[in-house]
Amino acid sequence: MRQVDHFIVGNTPASKRFSDIMDPNNGGVQGRVALGDAVVLGQAVSAAEAAQPAWAMTNPQRRARVMFNFKALIEKHMNELAEMLSAEHGKVIEDSKGDIQRGLEVVEFCCGLPHAVKGEYTQGAGPGIDVYSMRQPIGIGAGITPFNFPAMIPLWMGAVAVAVGNAFILKPSERDPSVPNRLAELFLEAGLPAGIFQVVHGDKEMVDAMLDHPAISAVSFVGSSDIAQYVYSRGVAAGKRVQAMGGAKNHGIVMPDADLDMVVNDLCGAAFGSAGERCMALPVVVPVGEDTAERMRAKLVPAIEALRVGISTDAGAHYGPVVTAQHKAKVEGWIQTAIDEGSELVVDGRGFKLQGHENGYFVGPTLLDHVTTDMESYKEEIFGPVLQIVRAANFEEALALPSKHQYGNGVAIFTRNGHAAREFAARVNVGMVGINVPIPVPVAYHSFGGWKRSAFGDTNQYGMEGIKFWTKVKTVTARWPDGSHDGANSFIIPTMG
Numbered sequence: 001m002r003q004v005d006h007f008i009v010g011n012t013p014a015s016k017r018f019s020d021i022m023d024p025n026n027g028g029v030q031g032r033v034a035l036g037d038a039v040v041l042g043q044a045v046s047a048a049e050a051a052q053p054a055w056a057m058t059n060p061q062r063r064a065r066v067m068f069n070f071k072a073l074i075e076k077h078m079n080e081l082a083e084m085l086s087a088e089h090g091k092v093i094e095d096s097k098g099d100i101q102r103g104l105e106v107v108e109f110c111c112g113l114p115h116a117v118k119g120e121y122t123q124g125a126g127p128g129i130d131v132y133s134m135r136q137p138i139g140i141g142a143g144i145t146p147f148n149f150p151a152m153i154p155l156w157m158g159a160v161a162v163a164v165g166n167a168f169i170l171k172p173s174e175r176d177p178s179v180p181n182r183l184a185e186l187f188l189e190a191g192l193p194a195g196i197f198q199v200v201h202g203d204k205e206m207v208d209a210m211l212d213h214p215a216i217s218a219v220s221f222v223g224s225s226d227i228a229q230y231v232y233s234r235g236v237a238a239g240k241r242v243q244a245m246g247g248a249k250n251h252g253i254v255m256p257d258a259d260l261d262m263v264v265n266d267l268c269g270a271a272f273g274s275a276g277e278r279c280m281a282l283p284v285v286v287p288v289g290e291d292t293a294e295r296m297r298a299k300l301v302p303a304i305e306a307l308r309v310g311i312s313t314d315a316g317a318h319y320g321p322v323v324t325a326q327h328k329a330k331v332e333g334w335i336q337t338a339i340d341e342g343s344e345l346v347v348d349g350r351g352f353k354l355q356g357h358e359n360g361y362f363v364g365p366t367l368l369d370h371v372t373t374d375m376e377s378y379k380e381e382i383f384g385p386v387l388q389i390v391r392a393a394n395f396e397e398a399l400a401l402p403s404k405h406q407y408g409n410g411v412a413i414f415t416r417n418g419h420a421a422r423e424f425a426a427r428v429n430v431g432m433v434g435i436n437v438p439i440p441v442p443v444a445y446h447s448f449g450g451w452k453r454s455a456f457g458d459t460n461q462y463g464m465e466g467i468k469f470w471t472k473v474k475t476v477t478a479r480w481p482d483g484s485h486d487g488a489n490s491f492i493i494p495t496m497g
Helices: 038-057 060-076 078-089 093-110 152-163 178-189 204-212 225-237 260-276 290-305 325-340 395-404 418-427 463-469
Strands: 017-023 028-035 120-126 129-137 140-144 167-171 197-199 218-222 241-245 251-254 284-287 344-347 366-369 386-389 410-414 432-435 471-479
Touching: 017 078, 038 129, 038 140, 038 167, 038 197, 038 204, 060 078, 060 093, 060 152, 060 178, 078 093, 078 178, 093 152, 140 152, 140 204, 152 167, 152 178, 152 218, 152 463, 167 204, 178 197, 204 225, 218 225, 225 241, 251 260, 251 395, 260 290, 260 386, 260 410, 284 290, 284 395, 290 344, 290 366, 290 386, 325 344, 325 366, 325 386, 395 418, 410 418, 418 432, 463 471
Parallel strands: 140 167, 140 218, 167 197, 218 241, 251 284, 251 410, 284 386, 366 386, 410 432
Antiparallel strands: 017 028, 120 129, 129 471, 344 366
């Protein structure tokens, strides 16, 4: 049976625990991954400590050249990486390529790091005194990433952390661990020194070891909100810098003047693409006014019924299976909960079977209407191919829905009215806003981050925010006396008055 081991420097300690790697397309076991502990992490940290000082002293343009090489290698191996990703996650090949591409865009941003890490300088801040600041790496950083984007999110974290001069230790999800290991191999091929990017596999035991290890200075996390809050609290208590991104319940507001054909097309991709297993999916649509709701529903139902669910290698499929049997049961459980709470089941995706893959973890597209804000199925993240309709009477009611929700990751408004869009973007209490854009993930030279229970910590992912997170500022105040007067070699601290 295929086995995925840790990607660390030195002889890997023998693992005593393993986790099965499932095939979501047929429900079978396709391999196993070693689950590490504090001993494995300690070896990775020792290698990182040995390698990081020289890497930090490598000039920025040479580090950038490694990122250029890494970018080219990812592009060269795009098909291989996508097939590897789809085999373990279950998303269709095109979704996997999109996963890799969005991570690659952050690598591209990191190719320009020499400009981004320049410090600031003030000449003549005082008599003969100059002041300048510099950004320096934090040392060793760690990333803890979820199953749903096994390429993109590790690259969001690791590319920036490494490019600014840190060593980085990644703990990906044990459900789809192969792509992170392959990325580590490509980093070495690109010229990155051994010990700078390492991968350890594990579960909560490894997470706790990372949060507690005194040599790890910063931790970046993406996952559910409850675990994000745990990671943030424990990491900060240990004196670390922590950014922890949590769950979401993103809303799409549909104004009466919206292009409904565009809205329906966008909803089918944003709600059901990648089987809805995205923190930036659009699982709630809010039509404003009953007429808008009825017109939208009339177009939406046939479009949903036309969606094709297939195995991950099916080029004609719109989406594939969910990641595990347990997650399939959880999603279907939420559908039943929504029904029990009084939602109208319009399209039922439960019990979906694919011929020849009857044991796969498939959930058909599901549509629920007349959902209300007091329902648990509305309050919580379902994380599957389920779209809920929450009807709003007017603009103010629609604006309040995402603003008052416990999550604040992303939101979108569909309208032709510039004033309505501008008003909405300014007032909504959510971190990322799309205007006629259903999944408003910022480009790589901006930054990704939600509000409320969608994010813990005050620094966002990638872009300049990522550079700030993975570096610390040192400010130098310098005076060079000319020796032309008595006491020239003394330094007197200025006083007030």
